[in-house]
Amino acid sequence: MSLLGTGILKGLGVTLKHFIQTYAEDFKYIGKKAGIEPRPLRRQNPANHGMVTVEYPREHMVMPENFRYIPFLVKDSATGEDKCTSCGICAKVCPPQCIWIVRTEDPVTKRPVPAPKEFHIDTSVCMNCGFCAEFCPFDAIKMDHNYEITSMSNRQTELVFDKDRLMMPDTYHAGIHPADWARELEDKKADEAKKKAAAEAKVAADAKKAAAAATGASAAATKTAPPPKPPAPPAQ
Amino acid sequence: MAEATTTVPPAAKTAARAEKAEKKPVVTLATLTPEMASLQQHFGADLIQPAPYEGVLITDPARLTEVTNFLHDELHLESLTSATAVDFIKEGYIELVYHAQHITGGAPLCFKTRVSRKDADTVGLPSLTPIYPGVEFQEREIYDLYGVRFNGHPDLRRILLWEGFNGYPMRKDWHEAYYAQDTKPYDTRWPAGNHKLDEERVPWADNVNYPPNFNPAEYTRNPDEGLYDTMYKEAPEQGPTDTPYQNTGIKTDELIVNMGPQHPSTHGVLRMVVKLDGETITDLKLVLGYLHRNHEKIAERNTWLHNIPYTDRLDYITGMPNELGYVLGVEKLLKIKPTERADYLRVIMCELTRVASHFWSIGFLLNDLGAFYTPALYFITEREFVMDLFDEITGSRMMNNYMRFGGVARDVTPEQLDKIRVLVNERFPRAIDEMERLLSDNEIVRMRTIGVGYLSAERCVAYSVTGPVLRASGVPYDLRRADPYSLYDRFDFDVPVLYGGDVYDRYRVRVLEMRQSLRILEQALAQIEQTKVGDIQAGKKAYIHRVPAGEVYSRVETPKGELGFYMISDGGQNAYRYHVRSASFINLGALKEMTVGMKVADAVVILGSLDIVLGEVDR
Numbered sequence: 005m006s007l008l009g010t011g012i013l014k015g016l017g018v019t020l021k022h023f024i025q026t027y028a029e030d031f032k033y034i035g036k037k038a039g040i041e042p043r044p045l046r047r048q049n050p051a052n053h054g055m056v057t058v059e060y061p062r063e064h065m066v067m068p069e070n071f072r073y074i075p076f077l078v079k080d081s082a083t084g085e086d087k088c089t090s091c092g093i094c095a096k097v098c099p100p101q102c103i104w105i106v107r108t109e110d111p112v113t114k115r116p117v118p119a120p121k122e123f124h125i126d127t128s129v130c131m132n133c134g135f136c137a138e139f140c141p142f143d144a145i146k147m148d149h150n151y152e153i154t155s156m157s158n159r160q161t162e163l164v165f166d167k168d169r170l171m172m173p174d175t176y177h178a179g180i181h182p183a184d185w186a187r188e189l190e191d192k193k194a195d196e197a198k199k200k201a202a203a204e205a206k207v208a209a210d211a212k213k214a215a216a217a218a219t220g221a222s223a224a225a226t227k228t229a230p231p232p233k234p235p236a237p238p239a240q
Numbered sequence: 241m242a243e244a245t246t247t248v249p250p251a252a253k254t255a256a257r258a259e260k261a262e263k264k265p266v267v268t269l270a271t272l273t274p275e276m277a278s279l280q281q282h283f284g285a286d287l288i289q290p291a292p293y294e295g296v297l298i299t300d301p302a303r304l305t306e307v308t309n310f311l312h313d314e315l316h317l318e319s320l321t322s323a324t325a326v327d328f329i330k331e332g333y334i335e336l337v338y339h340a341q342h343i344t345g346g347a348p349l350c351f352k353t354r355v356s357r358k359d360a361d362t363v364g365l366p367s368l369t370p371i372y373p374g375v376e377f378q379e380r381e382i383y384d385l386y387g388v389r390f391n392g393h394p395d396l397r398r399i400l401l402w403e404g405f406n407g408y409p410m411r412k413d414w415h416e417a418y419y420a421q422d423t424k425p426y427d428t429r430w431p432a433g434n435h436k437l438d439e440e441r442v443p444w445a446d447n448v449n450y451p452p453n454f455n456p457a458e459y460t461r462n463p464d465e466g467l468y469d470t471m472y473k474e475a476p477e478q479g480p481t482d483t484p485y486q487n488t489g490i491k492t493d494e495l496i497v498n499m500g501p502q503h504p505s506t507h508g509v510l511r512m513v514v515k516l517d518g519e520t521i522t523d524l525k526l527v528l529g530y531l532h533r534n535h536e537k538i539a540e541r542n543t544w545l546h547n548i549p550y551t552d553r554l555d556y557i558t559g560m561p562n563e564l565g566y567v568l569g570v571e572k573l574l575k576i577k578p579t580e581r582a583d584y585l586r587v588i589m590c591e592l593t594r595v596a597s598h599f600w601s602i603g604f605l606l607n608d609l610g611a612f613y614t615p616a617l618y619f620i621t622e623r624e625f626v627m628d629l630f631d632e633i634t635g636s637r638m639m640n641n642y643m644r645f646g647g648v649a650r651d652v653t654p655e656q657l658d659k660i661r662v663l664v665n666e667r668f669p670r671a672i673d674e675m676e677r678l679l680s681d682n683e684i685v686r687m688r689t690i691g692v693g694y695l696s697a698e699r700c701v702a703y704s705v706t707g708p709v710l711r712a713s714g715v716p717y718d719l720r721r722a723d724p725y726s727l728y729d730r731f732d733f734d735v736p737v738l739y740g741g742d743v744y745d746r747y748r749v750r751v752l753e754m755r756q757s758l759r760i761l762e763q764a765l766a767q768i769e770q771t772k773v774g775d776i777q778a779g780k781k782a783y784i785h786r787v788p789a790g791e792v793y794s795r796v797e798t799p800k801g802e803l804g805f806y807m808i809s810d811g812g813q814n815a816y817r818y819h820v821r822s823a824s825f826i827n828l829g830a831l832k833e834m835t836v837g838m839k840v841a842d843a844v845v846i847l848g849s850l851d852i853v854l855g856e857v858d859r
């Protein structure tokens with residue numbers, strides 16, 4: 005430290021530099037593409053020396069794909085059915101235990117049917133952890149990007165989301181999670197290929213079995229097909 | 241405040257689970273380290289026995305002081321990092337668990353003693369405050385949450401809860417207001433999960449449960465009575481040894497001023513009660529617990545996996561290192577190792593957090609000095625880049641929920657790695673240089689901080705202070721070197737040490753640490769290229785973990801200091817005991833000694849230099 009006051013002056017130089025740089029970025033933008041392109045909303049670029057803020061709520065930042073807020077359920081738009089099988093894994097992994105699922109039961113056999121009768125998420129309790137989406141084996145629950153769900157009234161009616169409110173078409177999911185969607189399609193294709201191969205193998209095996217049991221009593225023919233079971237959750 | 245007698249029908253599953261736990265796993269006794277062996281030799285095998293899983297057990301609690309004196313004086317375990325208790329309800333005793341360590345490094349020595357549950361709040365135990373002053377707050381916490389009386393403690397009052405609270409919440413038979421079941425996942429959620437609000441479900445919906453024969457209309461006790469009593473009792477001349485306060489002769493009235501809990505200088509909801517003589521502070525007491533949510537109780541209800549996102553909420557500025565400390569501990573119990581790439585990602589995230597956290601704390605130190613928001617905003621801008629990266633990689637800016645047992649949640653893309661490289665190689669070095677230009681030579685900053693809030697190395701160690709505050713007092717103690725974890729033994733970096741012990745040196749140490757973090761990051765970013773892309777999870781990813789019975793104390797160096805997790809597993813899906821040794825909480829114990837004798841405006845700066853986060857203080 006030399007002369008008293010030089011430290012302060014040096015510091016003021018830094019402040020001045022920042023002040024100028026804040027506007028320099030805007031001038032750059034005006035010079036280049038004002039009126040042609042909208043202002044880039046994700047301005048947090050390390051090469052940028054100016055302001056890094058956006059004018060919320062007039063402007064919204066673009067959320068990265070992985071961003072998670074609260075979950076939504078995915079509806080398969082091809083079949084019109086929800087993908088959820090009410091396996092209950094998401095309810096188990098949810099740390100604050102804010103997922104409530106009522107499983108559908110077959111009225112006759114009392115066996116569980118792979119679809120939820122009721123599905124509630126208490127979003128005022130949800131801690132936005134993303135475990136439900138991460139551990140759902142059927143890609144049936146995903147994390148939303150919409151963070152503007154504030155409610156001024158009753159928590160029970162406004163913030164406890166029921167199945168209807170949670171359900172979104174898979175096109176919406178594909179729109180906000182393009183990479184995840186691509187992976188899903190890939191998985192589906194691989195699954196189908198596997199199933200096809202398995203089915204072919206089964207046909208071959210059946211043919212063999214039929215040939216072997218051709219002389220025996222056809223007990224198998226009288227057996228009724230079992231009701232569809234929910235696909236087993238993956239091994240823990 | 242519900243007592244055990246409340247009738248919540250235990251679900252069938254819980255009973256089954258309890259039965260399963262009844263079949264106790266074979267408890268392995270700790271193998272004695274040479275230090276423990278010498279302790280046993282000195283006191284005899286009757287008094288010192290190997291404890292279950294870890295450490296030694298002192299069978300006679302009355303002789304605790306004697307043994308601890310030996311540990312401190314003969315074995316030179318200078319600092320007591322952690323003190324906590326465990327409620328073994330079936331066995332009928334409360335076990336006190338202490339971890340003492342050498343300030344030169346190495347694993348801590350664990351010693352335990354037991355007191356029966358019935359005697360805990362009447363007979364009690366000898367307090368260790370005369371030997372380790374840093375244990376004062378922790379003993380108060382144990383008293384508060386477990387109801388263990390410490391005889392000879394200078395100021396034994398509740399610390400996190402209010403005076404007059406009924407019951408000891410960490411005891412296993414205490415149930416919180418919206419109690420549902422002992423452990424998660426709750427049976428009411430699936431398959432017949434008809435949604436019901438907690439408020440409607442529980443009988444004591446208004447969260448109040450009075451003890452028998454209690455009439456609230458007649459209850460008039462001021463909860464702060466005990467606090468003010470202790471402040472008025474002490475004569476100003478009997479200040480702490482290092483900074484004896486002498487009145488200069490002018491007769492002034494003493495004044496007690498409450499700073500906080502809603503005060504911008506306290507970085508959250510902390511209340512400092514200061515006794516002033518003119519503008520000079522003659523005494524200081526802290527009132528904590530405004531953000532207390534009993535993280536530990538929640539964690540004991542949680543499954544092991546559930547708890548990862550909760551650790552983010554401890555010190556919410558530094559989510560990543562918190563998670564790391566926790567998953568490292570559970571991995572030790574599970575006996576698994578993360579993959580190489582996951583390990584590198586963990587280090588990268590933790591070091592980015594360190595840089596961001598120091599930017600933040602220096603910015604707010606300047607706020608405390610009165611430089612309102614101009615410097616703070618420059619540094620917050622830099623931190624924002626780290627937050628953005630976390631947002632992109634983990635999905636959340638601060639509540640990252642990124643680490644998993646045996647790995648991390650998501651891999652990074654090459655573009656994201658390049659972004660980190662730009663920050664590490666260009667942006668942050670430039671920003672740190674600029675920060676130094678702005679502050680290090682600034683006369684006002686120097687005048688306000690040099691010599692302010694001094695604490696000597698010896699007192700720091702005695703108070704169990706850790707982190708940059710300790711290193712600014714001349715003790716080169718950094719867990720990344722002293723007791724290396726994760727990959728830190730692979731990197732080339734220094735532990736910055738300064739000797740001033742004042743606010744200025746704490747600021748300087750943080751600056752130097754940021755530069756070292758950048759050095760680690762550079763190496764990690766180069767080395768991660770050698771690992772296999774996508775290989776981020778060891779073994780199969782599971783959502784239910786059966787953790788083998790055992791006990792672990794796992795600790796990491798967060799930007800605030802030593803963060804320790806003491807956990808006991810009984811072989812089930814949930815932790816039997818989970819304790820957080822938080823740096824902010826324990827560092828606060830030394831605040832009084834730093835501030836007495838200073839001016840009231842300095843108290844704000846000194847508190848800022850400790851860099852506390854209330855989420856971690858109150859837990």
Ligand code: SF4
Pocket residue numbers: 087088089090091092093094095105139140141142143144145
């Ligand atoms: S884990 Fe997926 S499939 Fe199972 S209940 Fe939840 S949303 Fe439905």
Ligand code: SF4
Pocket residue numbers: 074075094097098099100101102103125129130131132133134135136137
């Ligand atoms: S995001 Fe987390 S807290 Fe929210 S519903 Fe899913 S699992 Fe539960």
